[in-house]
Amino acid sequence: MKKINKSLIVLVLCFIFIGATIPFSLIYFGRRQPTQSNLVHIYVNSTIYSSLSSDIAQYKQDIETQGYTANVINWSINGITQLKNHMTAAYSNGLIGAVLIGKLPYAKARYWDASWAMYRHFSCDYYLMDLDGNWTDVNANNYYDVGASDNNIEHNNGTADWFPEIWVARISPYTISKVGFNPLNSLNNFFNRNHNLRIGLTYRPHQGLLYIDDEWASFATEWVSNFTAYTGVNLTCESDYNYIANDFTNSTHFLSNISDITHPAFMNYELVHVMAHCNGTEQQFGINVYQGVPSADDGILTYHDIYNSGPQPLFFNLYSCFSSNLMITNNIATHYLFDGQALVVIGCSRSGGMSLYQPFYDSLRDGKIFGEAFKDWFYGPEIIPLNHWEEVYGMTFLGDPLLTIYMT
Numbered sequence: 001m002k003k004i005n006k007s008l009i010v011l012v013l014c015f016i017f018i019g020a021t022i023p024f025s026l027i028y029f030g031r032r033q034p035t036q037s038n039l040v041h042i043y044v045n046s047t048i049y050s051s052l053s054s055d056i057a058q059y060k061q062d063i064e065t066q067g068y069t070a071n072v073i074n075w076s077i078n079g080i081t082q083l084k085n086h087m088t089a090a091y092s093n094g095l096i097g098a099v100l101i102g103k104l105p106y107a108k109a110r111y112w113d114a115s116w117a118m119y120r121h122f123s124c125d126y127y128l129m130d131l132d133g134n135w136t137d138v139n140a141n142n143y144y145d146v147g148a149s150d151n152n153i154e155h156n157n158g159t160a161d162w163f164p165e166i167w168v169a170r171i172s173p174y175t176i177s178k179v180g181f182n183p184l185n186s187l188n189n190f191f192n193r194n195h196n197l198r199i200g201l202t203y204r205p206h207q208g209l210l211y212i213d214d215e216w217a218s219f220a221t222e223w224v225s226n227f228t229a230y231t232g233v234n235l236t237c238e239s240d241y242n243y244i245a246n247d248f249t250n251s252t253h254f255l256s257n258i259s260d261i262t263h264p265a266f267m268n269y270e271l272v273h274v275m276a277h278c279n280g281t282e283q284q285f286g287i288n289v290y291q292g293v294p295s296a297d298d299g300i301l302t303y304h305d306i307y308n309s310g311p312q313p314l315f316f317n318l319y320s321c322f323s324s325n326l327m328i329t330n331n332i333a334t335h336y337l338f339d340g341q342a343l344v345v346i347g348c349s350r351s352g353g354m355s356l357y358q359p360f361y362d363s364l365r366d367g368k369i370f371g372e373a374f375k376d377w378f379y380g381p382e383i384i385p386l387n388h389w390e391e392v393y394g395m396t397f398l399g400d401p402l403l404t405i406y407m408t
């Protein structure tokens with residue numbers, strides 16, 4: 001009996017020890033380090049591979065310092081299917097996500113836009129994220145027909161599920177077309193900025209801006225309550241519920257907010273979530289349609305404005321239709337990523353954006369990397385019941401998915 005009691009005491013002490021130490025270590029390390037599989041693929045377009053070799057080597061080292069395993073792959077195949085097959089094979093070996101650097105293939109999709117009586121064509125990175133669902137181009141038109149009006153016949157659970165297995169991100173300035181713009185310099189600049197954040201040379205206070213233009217402003221209270229990564233004194237919310245021209249939330253006011261470097265209290269926002277209409281290359285503030293014509297009566301923010309002003313925040317979430325459509329030259333999301341200080345830009349390549357976003361911000365708040373938080377959003381319990389499933393096809397991640405909102 002005495003022996004048993006002794007063992008029990010040791011066992012109990014062990015549990016107390018584990019109970020006391022594991023939660024602490026999870027809290028301490030959970031922000032930066034993966035807990036399960038940790039394999040990340042970095043695909044680099046072969047034509048720029050050697051030019052970027054020192055940038056990529058630094059990036060690989062930075063990721064490995066976080067506790068991930070990073071495989072750098074020199075990629076030269078144009079087919080999207082081969083790229084996906086490569087990821088699918090790696091998934092069984094623990095692949096959690098992929099970063100695509102430079103010009104690399106993307107899947108194309110389309111949906112019927114009833115309000116404009118036309119098909120919308122868009123790049124679809126969800127194709128690379130859902131590795132075990134069934135994607136079939138049934139009508140052989142080279143587009144995945146993934147709209148409600150086509151009954152979404154070309155993507156379904158298959159023998160597994162409809163949801164994403166991995167996150168996928170792109171770091172590519174090759175949709176930018178501006179006189180004098182040099183994509184290689186731009187990539188080099190991106191990786192320098194990224195490393196500078198990781199070693200503490202870049203600082204942003206933990207401040208978030210939630211900018212809600214007219215169309216969505218009536219639900220401002222709900223948007224704020226779901227924006228869980230930034231609350232209280234860490235949150236600035238600008239919203240205006242007045243359907244009048246040039247009201248308080250307008251393109252000039254927004255641009256000054258994201259490009260101000262003289263703010264007395266802080267250097268600018270860490271993260272900005274903006275809800276404004278967009279046609280792909282320009283964000284149109286104000287109500288969208290008046291008698292069938294886009295009005296944009298609160299001003300237009302073009303990609304030239306982004307290019308010329310160089311936005312200061314590190315992370316952007318653009319609830320702006322078509323903003324990240326890689327089929328559009330000078331899509332504004334790519335400009336956001338490369339024209340200023342940004343390291344993450346989430347956009348939508350079709351109509352919509354990241355609505356019902358609480359799962360994303362909960363994960364960011366909890367210290368998950370952006371890629372994981374992005375993937376978590378797809379599993380949000382409200383997306384299918386509230387009929388927002390079409391939007392998932394447009395969600396696009398530009399920038400570095402290994403960052404968190406606690407880098408500085």
Ligand SMILES: [Ca+2]
Nearest residue numbers: 137141143145
């Ligand atoms: Ca098709």
Ligand SMILES: [Ca+2]
Nearest residue numbers: 132133161163
């Ligand atoms: Ca799946």
Ligand SMILES: [Ca+2]
Nearest residue numbers: 244245247286
């Ligand atoms: Ca207005």
Ligand SMILES: [Ca+2]
Nearest residue numbers: 214249250298
């Ligand atoms: Ca407004």
